[in-house]
Amino acid sequence: MSPAASDPTRDRVLEAARREFAANGIFGARIDRIAKSAQTSKDRLYAHFRSKEQLYAQVAMSEINRLRETVGFDAYDLPASAGRLFDYFAHNEDGFRLLSWGRLEQSPADALAPERVAALQEAIDQIRQAQANGAIDASWEPFDVKALVGQIAMCHLAIPELKAAAAMAICEPALDDRRAAVVKAVRLLFPPAPDKRPAP
């Protein structure tokens, strides 16, 4: 049996680890809590995953793959891509926390894992292609386009002050309104140009 094939213990560990990392981050996560919650032992857990960092990397990569499959990234319609990214995380706070912690706590070597870099490279290539086809202003560096769209899409999720603002009646926290603002901002920066999409 290949180690990547389904294994009930391994699957339970991954699920428990996702909850533990989302709640406490990498530094705050406890392997013994994960093992207990997955109804296994630390020894059996370490037979599947070398270290807490390696377990986090697995869980994070699953989340990133799920995000990419669910959200998709369309360089010819960046406002719609941003809206879908907003929706994804607005209804998946655990996933948002999970990945946010990695940004602070993952080692550069793990952040540079080939699978991660390949995903980034794919989006950059799509943006460059869309620029070549006249769909995105070519004066933008592709990497900046990617970073801006992602950050704008997540701008309210990253800001717990939204709850404070709502409590102080500074801002209506209605998700629909925040989503509309995100899409409007991306549309102003990068108007959609589906007509520039090459015929399949």
Place this chain on the structure above:
Amino acid sequence: MSPAASDPTRDRVLEAARREFAANGIFGARIDRIAKSAQTSKDRLYAHFRSKEQLYAQVAMSEINRLRETVGFDAYDLPASAGRLFDYFAHNEDGFRLLSWGRLEQSPADALAPERVAALQEAIDQIRQAQANGAIDASWEPFDVKALVGQIAMCHLAIPELKAAAAMAICEPALDDRRAAVVKAVRLLFPPAPDKRPAP
């Protein structure tokens, strides 16, 4: 002596705590490491600060106050404000990490501290005033303006993938270029309008 007056032990604890929280976050920080680094005891530390959370709240509030004094926020020139915010954090990674961790780990009650809410309210009021004076498109919710400018300014700092991208030659990591992209994005969304500023 008022408890807020300068006290060498208290000052050393705050400085050590800033380093510890920037490196490890709230959950990962260890009070005994902070006490040791500040050359004091845990008991003396707890005489000054009730809890790890309260110590973090103090350190974070100092950082926010320093940020506000250094960066300033000018609703009549949001691109320039974003550029200054970029500069502040680009040269203060500890401050960036410190505040980022709070977003994930601080309790809602602490994030709702009156001093924090007052700072937010002040920025919102400035934006609303600038909208009333025709300097910012009034169709934006003031809170969204604040959130967008802040997130865009920090878009490269929040993304360790920039290092990966640089390593793969996907993107030149030159800070000046990244700063220019940030200012350009904010300028497209919220063009500066210093002429709309009311006479002092």
